[in-house]
Amino acid sequence: YDLPLILGIETSCDETGAALVRGCELLGDDVASSVDEHARFGGVVPEVASRAHLEAMTPTVRRALDSAGVRLADVDAIAVTAGPGLAGALLVGVSAAKAYAYAAGKPLYGVNHLVGHVAVDQLEHGPVPKPAVALLVSGGHTSLLLVRDLATDVVQLGDTVDDAAGEAYDKVARLLGLPYPGGPPIDAAAAGGDPSAIRFPRGKWGDGSFDFSFSGLKTAVARWVEDADRSGAALSVPDVAAAFQEAVVDVLTAKAVDACRAHGVRTLIVSGGVAANSRLRALAAQRCEAAGIELRVPRPRLCTDNGAMIAALGAEVVAAGLPPSPLSLATDTSLPV
Ligand code: KG4
Ligand code: ZN
16 A cells, blocks of 8 residues: 655745655655845746746646656656745646646645645654644744644734745845845855944834744845945955844744744744755754754755645645645635645
8 A cells, every 4th residue: 555646746936846746755856946036036937937947847747757767647646835935936836737737637636835844854854743833934934823623723823924034035135235145145144244243223122922024124134234334444245244144043943942842843844945044943953952952954955935835735735635626726826724
């Protein structure tokens, strides 16, 4: 007896992903990214992303099937990101998934992108303990989730009230003259800087909520850069990068550990593109250890958007016996968990 074979399709932002998963096993995976096409705009341009998905979709699915050594006919179900994400981008993946499901006579499951970021951890570390808290940090989201069951019971504890964490990295990188996407160059520059050189504000620190705010921090960095310009003082990019990064990571890890404590949870999962950040990983490890919390961070390739996260969640949804989605499945740019 084999667990069902799930094809996952993801197109919510700028990555076209397709992957094959059985239970907690990743059998094949392919991702095409349009990130380079957005670089000169300093952020994802929705129309450009949609067009890139349209071009990449079918070849990406083919490569995923080939890398798993299976055919579409072998698949038991197709899972696709129904939201949240960019409207036009979501439409490409959902339309493709419907066509595959209809043509091959397979059940279709529309699933939530945010929960997919948590489910993907099962492919690396095995079944997600119940309950768990998840911190999702990427260019598009900054969320704290309470996960009692991946398929049926996920509650959003908090969200950003303005910029996403990765978006803050991208905007601050631009202020400092560093390339897009800004996370990796700021991470690298910060390694040579002093995080205590400047004390930047911690948005929503200690307010008792699990929400985040990064726009005040971004403004504070902008003001710092302007002041240095005006006074002619040399701007230490490494120090500003390190101090900015410390402000972001301090709040993220403090609130994530608080959320675990508040809900009696002993496992924290950190996922999304910003989970690649070296200081976030180090501080999360330190604070989790001090609080007796197990920290799980999937490898970077699984943290960024991909089809494996959607296939992993699809496997949970099928295992839970939830009904398939109709072929009229709609997308929802702000789909709740
Ligand atoms: O998950 P992802 O690939 O795409 C979505 O936004 O959904 O995340 C991309 C974000 C970008 O904002 C990028 O600057 C950030 O993740 N990022 C990082 C690092 N690597 C990528 N942020 C901080 N440190 C990093 N090392
Ligand atoms: Zn994402």
